[in-house]
Amino acid sequence: MKILLLGYGKMGKTIEKIALDKGHTIVGRIDVQNRTDMDKLTAGDVDVAIEFSSPESAYTNIKYCLEKGWPIVCGTTGWLEHRSEIEALCQEKGGAFFYASNYSIGVNLFFRLNRQLAKLMNGQGYTASMTEIHHIHKLDAPSGTAITLAEGISAEADAIKGWKLAPQESEGFVSITAERQGEVPGTHIIRYDSHVDSIEISHTAHNRQGFASGAVVSAEWLVGKKGVFGMDDLLSNLD
Numbered sequence: 210m211k212i213l214l215l216g217y218g219k220m221g222k223t224i225e226k227i228a229l230d231k232g233h234t235i236v237g238r239i240d241v242q243n244r245t246d247m248d249k250l251t252a253g254d255v256d257v258a259i260e261f262s263s264p265e266s267a268y269t270n271i272k273y274c275l276e277k278g279w280p281i282v283c284g285t286t287g288w289l290e291h292r293s294e295i296e297a298l299c300q301e302k303g304g305a306f307f308y309a310s311n312y313s314i315g316v317n318l319f320f321r322l323n324r325q326l327a328k329l330m331n332g333q334g335y336t337a338s339m340t341e342i343h344h345i346h347k348l349d350a351p352s353g354t355a356i357t358l359a360e361g362i363s364a365e366a367d368a369i370k371g372w373k374l375a376p377q378e379s380e381g382f383v384s385i386t387a388e389r390q391g392e393v394p395g396t397h398i399i400r401y402d403s404h405v406d407s408i409e410i411s412h413t414a415h416n417r418q419g420f421a422s423g424a425v426v427s428a429e430w431l432v433g434k435k436g437v438f439g440m441d442d443l444l445s446n447l448d
């Protein structure tokens with residue numbers, strides 16, 4: 210598979226290594242300095258683009274790929290106010306777009322555990338809160354994964370309307386505390402508190418391999434398809 214890497218930072222480099230080990234070819238490594246290199250590539254030069262850049266650049270990058278006719282797997286977080294526009298463009302162009310706030314299989318199992326726990330806790334008198342911990346370079350807060358987890362809780366809990374970033378007032382919402390520490394790859398902790406006890410579940414990434422390998426598998430899966438997809442489509446055999 211001919212892969213274009215859009216964003217060649219911590220994730221782009223980890224993805225490159227996994228993709229090369231699997232026998233794929235990297236046809237471009239795009240960062241801020243060499244964006245115009247993409248203009249030289251034609252539809253046939255790229256089988257799939259994998260986009261892990263920054264919240265400010267993701268929208269333009271995805272649009273660029275859809276207009277070129279390149280299937281695109283995006284992992285960048287913090288740009289989702291444009292999501293419906295991108296999905297409409299993908300349908301209009303007959304393209305292929307895959308998005309996940311987290312590509313790790315472990316986190317996607319954790320998403321399911323989170324929803325099951327939220328269903329069990331519904332109406333039991335507990336307050337739900339979350340802490341996400343990431344490296345100090347992270348640009349967005351809360352993390353995309355924390356937002357997906359909070360959306361999972363709201364979908365199952367009658368009294369929860371969404372999320373608020375701490376220390377905002379959070380009555381009726383999941384309060385998310387975003388901590389930035391050293392080089393932490395990504396930790397998410399969900400907690401339910403009552404006046405008698407607490408229940409906690411957590412996911413801790415030890416490195417970026419799980420995110421990167423999930424992105425490469427998603428790219429392999431996307432090639433040849435048309436439409437808007439996410440991890441539930443890829444992992445539907447887990448149901």
Ligand SMILES: NC(=O)C1=CN([C@@H]2O[C@H](COP(=O)(O)OP(=O)(O)OC[C@H]3O[C@@H](n4cnc5c(N)ncnc54)[C@H](OP(=O)(O)O)[C@@H]3O)[C@@H](O)[C@H]2O)C=CC1
Nearest residue numbers: 216217218219220240241262266284285286310311312420
């Ligand atoms: N969905 C998931 O599973 C995961 C998502 N992420 C998300 O992926 C994104 C990237 O993370 P990470 O690799 O750690 O970040 P880095 O900061 O290490 O890398 C970002 C890269 O994007 C490049 N970039 C910035 N702007 C542009 C642009 N306009 N066009 C092309 N490239 C650009 C940067 O270039 P330069 O170096 O020149 O500034 C850099 O190479 C973040 O949003 C993060 O939250 C991270 C891990 C997992």
Ligand SMILES: O=C(O)C1=N[C@H](C(=O)O)C[C@H](O)C1
Nearest residue numbers: 286310311347352353354395
């Ligand atoms: O920026 C990161 O590093 C990560 N970002 C994603 C997010 O915002 O959820 C996924 C992972 O937690 C690492």
